Amino acid sequence: MPKISSIKDLQEAAKEKLSKGTYEYYTYGAQDMLTTSENCAAFDRIQIRPRVLRDVSKMDTRVKLFGRTLDSPIFVAATALQRLAHADGEVGAARAARRRNVVYSLSTFSTSSIEEVAKESRNANLWFQVSFFKDKNLTLSLIERAERAGFAAIIVTVDMPYSGRRLPDIRNPLTVPPHLSFSNFEPVSQSKHTDQEEDEWIGHHVVNGVEANLSWDSVTWLKRHTRLPLLTKGILTPEDARLAVAAGVDGIIVSNHGGRQLDSVSATIESLADVVDAVQGKIPVLFDGGVRRGTDVFKAMALGATAVFVGRPNLYGLAYNGEAGVNLALDILNEEFTLAMALSGCPSLKDINRTYVQHALAPLSRL
Numbered sequence: 001m002p003k004i005s006s007i008k009d010l011q012e013a014a015k016e017k018l019s020k021g022t023y024e025y026y027t028y029g030a031q032d033m034l035t036t037s038e039n040c041a042a043f044d045r046i047q048i049r050p051r052v053l054r055d056v057s058k059m060d061t062r063v064k065l066f067g068r069t070l071d072s073p074i075f076v077a078a079t080a081l082q083r084l085a086h087a088d089g090e091v092g093a094a095r096a097a098r099r100r101n102v103v104y105s106l107s108t109f110s111t112s113s114i115e116e117v118a119k120e121s122r123n124a125n126l127w128f129q130v131s132f133f134k135d136k137n138l139t140l141s142l143i144e145r146a147e148r149a150g151f152a153a154i155i156v157t158v159d160m161p162y163s164g165r166r167l168p169d170i171r172n173p174l175t176v177p178p179h180l181s182f183s184n185f186e187p188v189s190q191s192k193h194t195d196q197e198e199d200e201w202i203g204h205h206v207v208n209g210v211e212a213n214l215s216w217d218s219v220t221w222l223k224r225h226t227r228l229p230l231l232t233k234g235i236l237t238p239e240d241a242r243l244a245v246a247a248g249v250d251g252i253i254v255s256n257h258g259g260r261q262l263d264s265v266s267a268t269i270e271s272l273a274d275v276v277d278a279v280q281g282k283i284p285v286l287f288d289g290g291v292r293r294g295t296d297v298f299k300a301m302a303l304g305a306t307a308v309f310v311g312r313p314n315l316y317g318l319a320y321n322g323e324a325g326v327n328l329a330l331d332i333l334n335e336e337f338t339l340a341m342a343l344s345g346c347p348s349l350k351d352i353n354r355t356y357v358q359h360a361l362a363p364l365s366r367l
């Protein structure tokens with residue numbers, strides 16, 4: 001394998017290391033994966049309009065969010081089951097995010113617990129992703145644990161009342177090996193139990209436990225029960241963005257779950273500007289989906305994102321080389337992004353705006 005110099009290289013290296021089932025669980029999307037592909041392809045239909053003869057001798061990628069200053073707007077998205085990729089798992093990935101002073105979001109469906117990640121990555125910028133469970137006390141207890149452990153924000157996922165139809169999962173359902181568990185679901189994980197009891201409990205709480213009877217009142221309810229900033233993840237339309245603002249959330253994440261939920265929805269980069277316009281600057285709009293290059297980050301920032309999350313690049317980094325692999329993924333993206341800013345004549349994030357991008361008449365073609 002030649003030197004890893006792009007996220008694509010990392011993906012190929014990860015494919016070599018992971019079992020087929022794990023690689024497909026991480027990489028694939030719902031049904032025909034139209035949206036998963038589009039998330040990446042749509043970036044190629046956007047061109048950058050660089051300005052020249054600016055002072056780019058000092059670059060500043062810092063972003064301020066909810067009272068904290070982060071060194072870069074490239075954050076790590078919540079993804080389940082990270083220790084399937086490497087023993088370093090969520091802890092290693094959170095440490096890599098801490099090294100760059102950026103946000104690490106921990107999935108509810110993690111293989112290291114809220115407390116373990118907080119303890120082992122002390123002083124990291126941790127956000128917790130929660131789902132609405134039928135058992136409301138379960139949702140609340142997860143949030144309370146995240147608050148107690150020092151997490152700085154709550155992300156509530158709103159695009160997953162049911163799991164999307166992912167064909168590898170249907171043909172060959174992913175199993176969690178016996179040495180791993182959904183660590184946030186303690187009652188079973190900590191007590192003596194048989195594998196069958198564990199499977200039944202997980203089936204009940206994790207897979208079938210997610211609530212499908214939801215409304216914006218559910219979000220208001222959650223907001224009342226946390227003192228942390230609350231972000232809704234999975235917004236794709238200006239209509240829902242306006243409702244999110246009205247519900248009093250502190251931030252929106254434009255996301256289609258990496259194309260893993262409803263196939264045939266638009267690429268997130270194509271939904272971003274409309275959401276940003278609807279929100280009118282009242283709350284930050286964050287973004288994820290298909291970011292594989294620093295130039296993708298630049299395009300999302302130009303269309304109004306306050307920060308972007310990367311999901312699969314983090315998993316590929318982990319699979320390649322644990323914490324060091326996530327460091328590598330974040331280094332590549334940050335180097336590419338800073339260079340894109342400099343070559344576009346934008347020394348700081350506040351300089352980047354919509355005048356720096358345009359829709360290509362034809363997709364930019366890849367060699």
Ligand SMILES: Cc1cc2nc3c(=O)[nH]c(=O)nc-3n(C[C@H](O)[C@H](O)[C@H](O)COP(=O)(O)O)c2cc1C
Pocket residue numbers: 025026027039077078079080107108109129157233255256257258259260288289290291309310311312313
């Ligand atoms: C393997 C995998 C697991 C995921 N698990 C979660 C999860 O537990 N909760 C959640 O809200 N989103 C989850 N997501 C969605 C990511 O948070 C994010 O929206 C998506 O990965 C962004 O797209 P990208 O992978 O192209 O960067 C998952 C995505 C992947 C690929």
Ligand SMILES: CCCCCCC(=O)C(=O)O
Pocket residue numbers: 080109160206257260
């Ligand atoms: C096997 C349980 C996985 C929970 C859902 C994780 C997720 O959001 C995903 O996209 O996968």
